[in-house]
Amino acid sequence: MINLIGLQKNVSLAPHTTYKIGGVADYFIVAKSKEDLINAVLIAKKNEIPYFILGSGANILVGDKGFRGLVIKNESKKITFDKTFVTVDSGVILLDLIKETLVHSLSGLEHFAGIPSTIGGALWQNLHFLSPDRQTTLFIESVIDSAEIMDEDGDLKKVDKSFFNFSYDYSILHDRKLLVTEATFSLEPKDKNLIKNQIEENLRWRNKKQPQLDEFPSCGSVFKKIDGVGAGRLIDEVGLKGHQIGGAQISNKHANYIVNLGNASAQDVLDIITLVQNKVRSELGHALETEISFIGEF
Numbered sequence: 001m002i003n004l005i006g007l008q009k010n011v012s013l014a015p016h017t018t019y020k021i022g023g024v025a026d027y028f029i030v031a032k033s034k035e036d037l038i039n040a041v042l043i044a045k046k047n048e049i050p051y052f053i054l055g056s057g058a059n060i061l062v063g064d065k066g067f068r069g070l071v072i073k074n075e076s077k078k079i080t081f082d083k084t085f086v087t088v089d090s091g092v093i094l095l096d097l098i099k100e101t102l103v104h105s106l107s108g109l110e111h112f113a114g115i116p117s118t119i120g121g122a123l124w125q126n127l128h129f130l131s132p133d134r135q136t137t138l139f140i141e142s143v144i145d146s147a148e149i150m151d152e153d154g155d156l157k158k159v160d161k162s163f164f165n166f167s168y169d170y171s172i173l174h175d176r177k178l179l180v181t182e183a184t185f186s187l188e189p190k191d192k193n194l195i196k197n198q199i200e201e202n203l204r205w206r207n208k209k210q211p212q213l214d215e216f217p218s219c220g221s222v223f224k225k226i227d228g229v230g231a232g233r234l235i236d237e238v239g240l241k242g243h244q245i246g247g248a249q250i251s252n253k254h255a256n257y258i259v260n261l262g263n264a265s266a267q268d269v270l271d272i273i274t275l276v277q278n279k280v281r282s283e284l285g286h287a288l289e290t291e292i293s294f295i296g297e298f
Contacts, residue, residue: 017057056118105195250272
């Protein structure tokens with residue numbers, strides 16, 4: 001039996017994801033601090049209960065049958081500035097951090113404006129976005145200095161960014177059951193107006209190029225870029241832009257987004273993913289891989 005204050009049973013996960021898709025979790029708790037987060041994970045480990053750390057709910061697809069175990073919603077939000085360094089809890093929402101760094105005239109995170117992620121999720125995926133010239137890719141690893149993690153044995157450790165083995169859409173967090181509790185970023189002083197202008201430019205670019213969550217719930221980009229070619233371009237090339245299965249549709253705005261039209265199931269999304277992979281492979285010879293995580297039972 002899990003003994004945690006605030007523990008809930010049989011909670012629908014759909015409202016806690018950007019996709020608005022997903023079944024019920026057996027147990028659910030909100031961690032409001034780093035200490036709450038650590039405690040919940042240690043109790044789950046002690047009781048040998050499967051657990052999942054949920055951040056902003058982006059970049060994931062939760063199965064229609066839900067999650068058998070404990071879902072821990074990470075809402076730890078402490079932010080501390082020390083000159084050009086900022087240390088933040090892993091549950092901090094990236095947009096909130098960008099707003100705070102703007103107040104302090106610190107540059108480095110504004111390039112990720114508009115991405116719905118927590119800090120923990122950003123490190124998990126080595127968050128990336130096109131640079132201001134829209135030609136090269138900027139990764140979150142470029143501004144990471146160090147982090148605090150809890151390892152498989154429950155021990156807290158300070159690690160530098162090399163520990164994460166960052167690469168495209170990858171960190172060591174994919175392969176080890178580690179918990180990021182906080183991260184420290186190394187930023188650069190810059191004129192506040194220049195930072196603000198970059199934030200606004202990135203948001204305008206996203207609004208023009210990508211479907212927006214308030215109108216079209218999604219998990220973000222579904223497939224990894226391949227051979228330097230955007231997956232969306234390949235999907236468009238095989239004529240699937242706008243294709244719909246059930247309540248899920250390949251976005252008419254950006255073909256690497258599969259959006260929820262309002263009543264999509266996880267199975268609808270999976271069926272579109274399979275269709276895309278098969279058609280792109282058979283017609284163009286490319287094997288598209290997903291960049292999202294699949295959580296729970298399908």
